[in-house]
Amino acid sequence: MSIVDLKRKANLIRQDIITMLVPAKAGHPGGSLSAADIVATLYFKEMRINPQEPNWADRDRFVLSKGHAAPVLYAALAEKGYFPKDELLGLRQTGRMLQGHPDMKRTPGVDMSSGSLGQGLSVANGMALAGKLDKKDYRVYVLLGDGEVAEGQVWEAAMAAAHYKLDNLTAILDYNGLQIDGPTDSVMSSAPLADKWRAFCWNVIEVDGHDIEALEKAFAEAKQVKGKPTILIAKTVKGKGVSFMENQVGWHGSAPNAEQAEQALKELREEGLSLG
Amino acid sequence: MANKAATRDAYGKALLILGKENPNVVVLDADLSKSTKTAEFGKNYPERFFNMGIAEGNLLGTAAGLAAAGKIPFASSFAIFATGRAFEQIRNSIAYPKLNVKIAATHAGISVGEDGGSHQAIEDVAIMRALPNMVVLVPADGEETRQMVLAAAEHQGPVYIRMGRLEVPVLFDEDYHFEIGKAKVLKEGTDVAIMANGLMVAVALEAAELLAGEGISVSVVNVSSVKPLDEETILRVAKETRAVVTAEEHNIIGGLGSAIAEVLGEKLPTPMVRVGLKDTFGESGRPYELLEKFGLGKEDLVKAVREALAKK
Numbered sequence: 001m002s003i004v005d006l007k008r009k010a011n012l013i014r015q016d017i018i019t020m021l022v023p024a025k026a027g028h029p030g031g032s033l034s035a036a037d038i039v040a041t042l043y044f045k046e047m048r049i050n051p052q053e054p055n056w057a058d059r060d061r062f063v064l065s066k067g068h069a070a071p072v073l074y075a076a077l078a079e080k081g082y083f084p085k086d087e088l089l090g091l092r093q094t095g096r097m098l099q100g101h102p103d104m105k106r107t108p109g110v111d112m113s114s115g116s117l118g119q120g121l122s123v124a125n126g127m128a129l130a131g132k133l134d135k136k137d138y139r140v141y142v143l144l145g146d147g148e149v150a151e152g153q154v155w156e157a158a159m160a161a162a163h164y165k166l167d168n169l170t171a172i173l174d175y176n177g178l179q180i181d182g183p184t185d186s187v188m189s190s191a192p193l194a195d196k197w198r199a200f201c202w203n204v205i206e207v208d209g210h211d212i213e214a215l216e217k218a219f220a221e222a223k224q225v226k227g228k229p230t231i232l233i234a235k236t237v238k239g240k241g242v243s244f245m246e247n248q249v250g251w252h253g254s255a256p257n258a259e260q261a262e263q264a265l266k267e268l269r270e271e272g273l274s275l276g
Numbered sequence: 277m278a279n280k281a282a283t284r285d286a287y288g289k290a291l292l293i294l295g296k297e298n299p300n301v302v303v304l305d306a307d308l309s310k311s312t313k314t315a316e317f318g319k320n321y322p323e324r325f326f327n328m329g330i331a332e333g334n335l336l337g338t339a340a341g342l343a344a345a346g347k348i349p350f351a352s353s354f355a356i357f358a359t360g361r362a363f364e365q366i367r368n369s370i371a372y373p374k375l376n377v378k379i380a381a382t383h384a385g386i387s388v389g390e391d392g393g394s395h396q397a398i399e400d401v402a403i404m405r406a407l408p409n410m411v412v413l414v415p416a417d418g419e420e421t422r423q424m425v426l427a428a429a430e431h432q433g434p435v436y437i438r439m440g441r442l443e444v445p446v447l448f449d450e451d452y453h454f455e456i457g458k459a460k461v462l463k464e465g466t467d468v469a470i471m472a473n474g475l476m477v478a479v480a481l482e483a484a485e486l487l488a489g490e491g492i493s494v495s496v497v498n499v500s501s502v503k504p505l506d507e508e509t510i511l512r513v514a515k516e517t518r519a520v521v522t523a524e525e526h527n528i529i530g531g532l533g534s535a536i537a538e539v540l541g542e543k544l545p546t547p548m549v550r551v552g553l554k555d556t557f558g559e560s561g562r563p564y565e566l567l568e569k570f571g572l573g574k575e576d577l578v579k580a581v582r583e584a585l586a587k588k
Contacts, residue, residue: 057346104344104373112344113373116364122334123369126341127348133323133347153365156334164326201484 001044004275006212010040011101011272014241016020016075020088020098020142022257025193027092027100028172030251032072034176034209035143041215042141043076051081060129060138061111066174067122068253073110074098082109090252118151120144121171125161128169138176139223140169147179150188155200160237161229162201169221171202171231173204176211196231197231241268280443284382286418286505287439288313290425291350293527295321301429302342303350304328306335309443312382331486336362336377339546340369343376348429355384355397355438359404370434372405376381379404379429380437383524384568386505386558387442387475396558397438401436402530405503412503414524414532416477417447420500423454430493431456438474440525442563445478461513469513469580472523473532476551476572480523483577489532494581505538514546519584523577524527528552547587549580563588 001009010258013036021027027154043049064073071091078085083097101115112123124142131138148154161169173193181187190196197204203225205218215234221253222230238252239245242264257266294301295317302324309315309327318325330337332353351358358381359366368588370377381400388396404412411431417420421439428435435456452460462477470480474543477498484494495513499506514520520540522533533550540546554571567573 017316061345063341112341112366115367118366119333119337119340119369122337122365123341123344125347126338126343126347127332127337128341129326130342130345130347134345153331153333153337156329156331157337160328160331160334163329 003213006040006044007275009044010037010212011268011275012079013023013040013075015265015268016078016088017071018242018256018261018268020071020074020091022258022261023089025255026182027071027255029245029256030067030178030238031066031145031174031176031242032069032126032141033242033245034238035069035072035174036211036240037212038143038174038215038234039072039076041212041219043080045216046219047141048135048138051109054082056139057137061140062092063112063120063124063140063142064114066148067115070100070102073102075183076106077109079206117145117148121154121157121161124169125164125166128166129164131168137250142169142171144171145175146173146175146177146184146190146193149173151189158197158200158202158209165227166229167226169229170219171229173231173233174236176236177235178238178247178252180252182249194233197233201228203228203230204233205230206233206235209236210240241271243267256269278445279420281446281510282441282443283415283418283421283439284313284441286421287380287382287425288316291317292320292420294429295324296431298348300346301350302326303345303352304335304339306332306353306357308353314352319370327503332357332362332363336365337369348560349377350380352380352586353381354395355381355400356395357385359397359400359436363403367407371409374409376432378435380425380436380476382439383440383441385440385474386553386570387440387523387525387563389441389563389566390560392560398492398527398553398558399530400438401502401526401532402534405530405535409433410503413456414438414473414500414502416474416498416500417444419446419448419452420454423452424500427454427456440475442475444475447478454500457501457504457506458499459501459509461495461509462498463494463496465493465517466507467493467494467517468519468521468524468584469495469517470499470521470577470581471497471499471510471536473502474525476523476525479572479574479577481573484580486574487581492581499536502535505535505539510536510539512546514540514544519547519588521551521577521580521584523551526552527555529555531564535543547584549584551577551580554577
């Protein structure tokens with residue numbers, strides 16, 4: 001898929017994020033929008049997957065460790081054809097498939113249940129270890145939040161991934177700089193992030209998380225690196241693509257009302273049209 | 277009952293059987309492989325053994341990922357760290373998605389001994405039992421452990437196996453048949469039933485013998501499958517004896533005694549006495565001295581039986 005087609009996919013994913021959050025009346029737009037280009041690149045270019053066979057043993061795996069960004073994953077899965085797009089409108093509602101946080105038991109295409117922060121990298125490590133044991137060539141991707149890395153388990157897992165030389169694993173850190181209570185640097189400083197991961201013996205690539213071409217290159221480089229895991233420290237803007245949500249901490253965990261959604265969708269449709 | 281063996285030793289040997297028979301079985305440990313007895317598996321199947329260092333949360337999360345990719349991980353540490361430190365990883369990454377992880381923990385209960393209260397899990401059965409999808413098993417001896425470990429590998433879904441450090445009397449041979457969800461009546465009696473698990477099964481058999489000398493007929497039931505619980509057998513025995521004593525090396529809150537009280541309370545209210553740790557932590561000491569000190573000796577069981585009989 002071409003760069004411009006991937007941009008269109010990211011744009012559609014952003015529109016779907018906004019659309020599904022309105023009837024849900026709750027959810028996390030900020031960190032979903034910040035990850036839209038990353039997730040679009042993974043699901044429409046990078047990952048070897050087959051929506052007709054969600055449990056295919058040789059598929060690449062994706063763990064959304066920052067599980068509250070479920071809308072971005074659901075939008076990508078629906079766009080990819082894992083389930084009908086109508087399901088998006090049942091997000092967070094009783095008896096429906098799309099839970100507030102990803103649930104592998106209920107949603108086709110979700111490779112791991114998540115939502116409790118700090119656990120996804122460990123799980124991804126386990127999948128990568130299994131791949132090596134089985135001599136399979138699938139890759140494992142895991143998306144972390146920058147607030148999430150305050151969880152100690154992330155660093156236990158970082159140590160283990162390097163120890164076991166998990167070069168079939170690529171982590172992506174959605175470095176949007178904001179968390180629920182405010183700027184990450186004021187809540188719990190995590191900088192210097194790249195140095196920390198380097199010190200844990202990872203291959204570190206710093207990348208603009210909204211530059212699809214750069215993301216593609218980074219994923220390609222990660223595949224070439226042998227003997228160590230790679231992390232993309234992806235600099236992003238929380239709420240990316242919706243002017244009034246960008247860099248606004250208040251949009252971490254509240255859904256837009258119908259009026260706000262209309263404004264957001266207007267902006268996103270214009271962006272989509274500008275892509276030609 | 278002269279012969280003794282530790283359930284953890286039986287675990288280590290059972291893993292070797294699984295290592296040979298089932299290529300999907302993998303083992304994880306947290307720097308305690310000599311104590312949990314997973315080290316032998318590690319020596320024989322190094323590519324399928326993962327020492328995760330002293331990081332139990334990551335260990336259980338990694339086990340979840342291995343299971344999600346088709347492996348059958350046995351995750352081992354001391355019971356206190358496996359179920360305590362890593363509780364929420366077990367809850368959200370294993371039980372909630374019903375992943376096929378076997379949490380095989382050793383050094384449960386006060387019979388850990390000298391290491392003291394910080395290392396003696398007395399609440400693990402309660403917290404594991406409260407998790408949907410979790411199977412909770414407590415073996416009474418080595419043979420039962422062996423069968424339990426093999427059964428756990430066959431079972432689809434998370435299992436918690438609670439083992440001890442101490443050598444305990446050999447009770448069973450290969451004719452014994454363990455099954456998940458089944459309790460075993462080891463001795464039929466008519467006056468009172470002792471329902472026990474873990475090392476308290478051997479104590480219960482001794483107490484029953486003492487009481488027989490006084491003309492009291494005691495039923496002894498090994499409830500090694502705490503969850504699922506064999507309600508049918510428990511109700512049948514309770515109906516026959518009309519007095520029940522439960523015995524476990526665990527806090528009396530939330531463990532075997534609670535599980536049985538829940539069933540009897542709803543379906544067949546029966547005079548009951550629970551023997552266990554009386555909502556207290558353990559301490560350092562020699563294992564059998566601690567068991568006496570904390571009310572888990574055979575004399576304590578005899579006394580509990582008399583109390584239960586008096587309630588009839």
